[in-house]
Each structure stands twice: as structure tokens, then as C-alpha cells.
Amino acid sequence: MQKASLNETPTASRLHIAIFGRRNAGKSSLINAITNQDIALVSPVAGTTTDPVFKAMELLPIGPVVIIDTAGIDDEGELGELRVKKTYQVLNKTDLAVLIIDGMTGVTDYDLEILGRIREKNIPVVGVVNKCDVAGYTPEDKKNWEKRLNINLIEVSALKRQGIEELKREIINKAPSSISEHPLIGDLISPGDIVVLVVPIDKAAPKGRLILPQQQTIRDVLDHNAIAVVTKETELKNTLSSLARKPRIVVTDSQAFARVAQDTPRDIPMTSFSILFARYKGDxxxxxxxxxxxxxxxxxxxxxxxxxxxxxxxxxxxxxxxxxxxxxxxxxxxxxxxxxxxxxxxxxxxxxxxxxxxxxxxxxxxxxxxxxxxxxxxxxxxxxxxxxxxxxxxxxxxxxxxxxxxxxxxxxxx
The missing domain is CATH 3.40.50.11410 (Rossmann fold)
Structure with a gap:
């Protein structure tokens, strides 16, 4: 399995773009065309994609994104119903939806159902007609389908990679300007402040690296022109006494809370990575x-x-x-x-x-x-x-x- 690069943006911080449509509408082929890679399994057999597939990539000028390939919304049978349920669950993490209409068969009730759910969640959506190169398809079909869906449709041929650049432009235009406007720690500090980050290194710590909340907090401190000082809980007292001036805040892993609270003077603010993330990610x-x-x-x-x-x-x-x-x-x-x-x-x-x-x-x-x-x-x-x-x-x-x-x-x- 390929290891993540040290400079990769964490998946949770990327714009999540999910591709929806019926079986064999060309969702996987479209993903391959957008990414210019063969990353999604393509087959003429309906139902090839069974579970959501997540692919991290760069989509300029948006930057880091996650493309999500989903199972067909018209899947059948007991297993098919479970796959459709998982497809609908993807909406809960979708920042931008791409709805693919099959140019050979047109708009169906399945397409209207998923579009309704996308709109219920106020997710921006890009509409696509795939297979616009097939015999029998006409621009008049597109106009009729646009009226029925009440969205504009972009004509593409994923197989021939036609219309892909126009689709990318529309994705860029519809993408939310910021997927995380909520601060992590930057609004609690000022340029030049010292921030002491307490990172326990025990058997629960991953070998050779820090966990994501620690990495992202360090980055946010540096992005706001403050100074990050990283230490273990066993060295916190020595770290604080060695500083030329008082730190603005101490941030600790929750599991070291008790010791850090004891070793941090009462006039120095203290919190945890988990509390910062509760504000950054949720409510x-x-x-x-x-x-x-x-x-x-x-x-x-x-x-x-x-x-x-x-x-x-x-x-x-x-x-x-x-x-x-x-x-x-x-x-x-x-x-x-x-x-x-x-x-x-x-x-x-x-x-x-x-x-x-x-x-x-x-x-x-x-x-x-x-x-x-x-x-x-x-x-x-x-x-x-x-x-x-x-x-x-x-x-x-x-x-x-x-x-x-x-x-x-x-x-x-x-």
C-alpha cells in the first residue's frame, strides 16, 4: 500500500467531491477522465462499484480534493439496497456533488431522487450528460432533461475524454470557497506568541510521526507567525522554565491532561488538541x-x-x-x-x-x-x-x- 507523503493535506481537510448516478452511467470512467488516471475500476457490467471509493488528488486551482466514486443509485436486490444506502450516506460528507445522467437513457426517477436529497442538504451540484457521443443523443434531449432537473448539464464523453475541461471549470466555479472557515488555534494567538504543545510519546503514539491533530495545530501556529514549542509531558516543567518569556497557551493531548494541568502555572492558559478540534470540526x-x-x-x-x-x-x-x-x-x-x-x-x-x-x-x-x-x-x-x-x-x-x-x-x- 502506498504511504502518504509527508506534505500531503490530510483527507479530512480536503474538499470532498462525490460522483452520483445510475449503474453504468459512467461514474468511474468520468473519475478516470477528470484525474487523467485509471484509478477507478471500469466495466460494462452494471454494479462494478459496490462501495464508495475515495481518491485524494489535486484539482487546480482548487487544490487538494477527495473524489468519491459511489455505487449506482438504481442498484437492485438485498445487497444492492445496502450499496444504495452507503451511497446516500456519502452525502453527509459531500462538499460538492456531481450528478451524471446517462446520455443513452436520460433522466429517470432515480436521478430525481438523488438530486432531491442533494438539494435537501444544500450541497452545490454540477450536472453532467455522459455518453453525449452515442448514436441517438441530441442537444434537444439535453434541453428537455435540464428542464426536468432544473439544472444546467455539461455534455461529456468520459470514454473519449471530451468536455472534461469544461466540466473541471464548472466544478471549480461551484466549489465552496472555503471548506473550513472555522479557526483551529489561529484566532487565540498573535504573531510572535509562544505556543507550547505537549505530545506524549508512549506505546499509543504512532512510530516515527505525530497524529493529525498535533500536526495540524503545529501548522496553524506557524501559519499565524507564532512559535511552536513541542515537548513531552515529562519535560513540560523544564520546557516552561527554559523559555525566556511566558507562553501564550499550552495545548496538550487529552491523555496527559492531569499532569499538564498540574505542571502548567495557573496564569498560563491551557487546553487540549481535542477541545480545539471540537470547535474546528464541530459544535x-x-x-x-x-x-x-x-x-x-x-x-x-x-x-x-x-x-x-x-x-x-x-x-x-x-x-x-x-x-x-x-x-x-x-x-x-x-x-x-x-x-x-x-x-x-x-x-x-x-x-x-x-x-x-x-x-x-x-x-x-x-x-x-x-x-x-x-x-x-x-x-x-x-x-x-x-x-x-x-x-x-x-x-x-x-x-x-x-x-x-x-x-x-x-x-x-x-
Missing amino acids: LAQLVEGVKAIKNLKPGDRVLIAEACTHHRQEDDIGTVKIPRWLRQILGFDVQFEWSSGFGFPENLEDFKLVIHCGGCMINRKEMLYRLSLLKRRNIPVVNYGVFIAYALGILERALEPIPEAALLFSSES
């Missing part, structure tokens, strides 16, 4: 508000611990070991824990009295907000790892101080 206010639900839990209540990615579990894993242990200690009794990871939440979401979600570093902001909206609509409280851990250790108020609006919300909830 920090909703996550802070979810804390009050912890007090309302009763013996036997069901708690979901949700992670957005799958990973190898360590012996003292944060999600399966530490968080359940902390929650039991807070409550003084036992509750039922369930776990989910990867693509989405379990079907029985209403059964849970609380959701504890990971920091979401591997999913984009759109998907994180979608997950939070699902919980809000069902009145299910949610906290994330960083907020929960700070609360469990009795330092949430301090960890929120650098973000006044969140600190105010917590003090009013306390």
Missing part, C-alpha cells in the same frame, strides 16, 4: 452542553462510544478502557457501554442516553456536523473525548478558559 457548545447529561445517567443506561475511524486497540485503549473506567468512577455505578467505529452511528441511536465521540480528526467538518445534528434532532446529549476527559479530571473549566464563549456556557451549566 463545541453542543459538546459542552452535553456534559450535564452525565449527572442524569442511571444504572443500566446505555452509553455509546463512537469513533470516526478504525484503529488497532492498545492495551489501555482510550475508548474501550479509560473512558468507561472514568465514567464509572464519576457515577459510582455501572452503565452499559457500546462502541461504534467508521462510517456512521448504529441504527438503534435512540437507545442511548449519552454519546461520547472521538475528536473527529479523520472526518471532515461536514460529516461531524451531520453526526451532531442527528443527535440534536433526537435530543441525545453528546460530548467528545477531550471535553469528557477534562470533565472527568475536574479541569474542564480551566481547559475552556482560552475559549470564552465555551467557558461561559460551562459555568452557566455547572
Whole structure:
């Protein structure tokens, strides 16, 4: 498997462009034409693409994007229904949709259905007629289909790679100007400030590299012309005493919260990567508000611990070991824990009295907000790892101080 380059933009920070259409409309062929690579499997057999396929690439002048190939929206049978369900789930992380109409068969109810769902989510959409070179297709067909869909259609032949440049221009025109207007740490610091980042190096740390939240925070500090000082929790005291001036803020991995809070003087603001990401990726206010639900839990209540990615579990894993242990200690009794990871939440979401979600570093902001909206609509409280851990250790108020609006919300909830 090809390893990611050190200078690659993380997938979660890329514009997500999803390709939708019926089976054999030419979705995979179109992706190959757009990327000028044979990255998607192409076959005349309907239903070749069974699961969403994600491909990171550069699309100038937009920059780094993720192209998502999806299964046909008209797939059939029991397995076909599951594939269609996964295709619709892709909408939850889509920043820009490309809808392909088959030039041989025209607009169908399937196309109208997916277009309706795209519009419900206020996702910008680019319409395409593929196979415009086939016998029998006429420009009059395109006009009729545009009226029925109420969108403009670009004529392409993915097989002959015709109309691809025009399609790229339309994608560029329709792409959201910014997929992440929300700050990570840049608005909390000023040029020249010192930011101390505490990065534990233990058996849970990936060999030879830092995890994404740490990398992205360092980059954001440098982008705002501040100074990033990286240290381990065991060296924090020495690091702080060796600095010629007081740092603007200390940011720590949540698992080192207790020691970092103890070793950081009270006049130096302190927070965690996970809390910064809660604000950057989602709705920090909703996550802070979810804390009050912890007090309302009763013996036997069901708690979901949700992670957005799958990973190898360590012996003292944060999600399966530490968080359940902390929650039991807070409550003084036992509750039922369930776990989910990867693509989405379990079907029985209403059964849970609380959701504890990971920091979401591997999913984009759109998907994180979608997950939070699902919980809000069902009145299910949610906290994330960083907020929960700070609360469990009795330092949430301090960890929120650098973000006044969140600190105010917590003090009013306390």
C-alpha cells in the first residue's frame, strides 16, 4: 500500500467531491477522465462499484480534493439496497456533488431522487450528460432533461475524454470557497506568541510521526507567525522554565491532561488538541452542553462510544478502557457501554442516553456536523473525548478558559 507523503493535506481537510448516478452511467470512467488516471475500476457490467471509493488528488486551482466514486443509485436486490444506502450516506460528507445522467437513457426517477436529497442538504451540484457521443443523443434531449432537473448539464464523453475541461471549470466555479472557515488555534494567538504543545510519546503514539491533530495545530501556529514549542509531558516543567518569556497557551493531548494541568502555572492558559478540534470540526457548545447529561445517567443506561475511524486497540485503549473506567468512577455505578467505529452511528441511536465521540480528526467538518445534528434532532446529549476527559479530571473549566464563549456556557451549566 502506498504511504502518504509527508506534505500531503490530510483527507479530512480536503474538499470532498462525490460522483452520483445510475449503474453504468459512467461514474468511474468520468473519475478516470477528470484525474487523467485509471484509478477507478471500469466495466460494462452494471454494479462494478459496490462501495464508495475515495481518491485524494489535486484539482487546480482548487487544490487538494477527495473524489468519491459511489455505487449506482438504481442498484437492485438485498445487497444492492445496502450499496444504495452507503451511497446516500456519502452525502453527509459531500462538499460538492456531481450528478451524471446517462446520455443513452436520460433522466429517470432515480436521478430525481438523488438530486432531491442533494438539494435537501444544500450541497452545490454540477450536472453532467455522459455518453453525449452515442448514436441517438441530441442537444434537444439535453434541453428537455435540464428542464426536468432544473439544472444546467455539461455534455461529456468520459470514454473519449471530451468536455472534461469544461466540466473541471464548472466544478471549480461551484466549489465552496472555503471548506473550513472555522479557526483551529489561529484566532487565540498573535504573531510572535509562544505556543507550547505537549505530545506524549508512549506505546499509543504512532512510530516515527505525530497524529493529525498535533500536526495540524503545529501548522496553524506557524501559519499565524507564532512559535511552536513541542515537548513531552515529562519535560513540560523544564520546557516552561527554559523559555525566556511566558507562553501564550499550552495545548496538550487529552491523555496527559492531569499532569499538564498540574505542571502548567495557573496564569498560563491551557487546553487540549481535542477541545480545539471540537470547535474546528464541530459544535463545541453542543459538546459542552452535553456534559450535564452525565449527572442524569442511571444504572443500566446505555452509553455509546463512537469513533470516526478504525484503529488497532492498545492495551489501555482510550475508548474501550479509560473512558468507561472514568465514567464509572464519576457515577459510582455501572452503565452499559457500546462502541461504534467508521462510517456512521448504529441504527438503534435512540437507545442511548449519552454519546461520547472521538475528536473527529479523520472526518471532515461536514460529516461531524451531520453526526451532531442527528443527535440534536433526537435530543441525545453528546460530548467528545477531550471535553469528557477534562470533565472527568475536574479541569474542564480551566481547559475552556482560552475559549470564552465555551467557558461561559460551562459555568452557566455547572
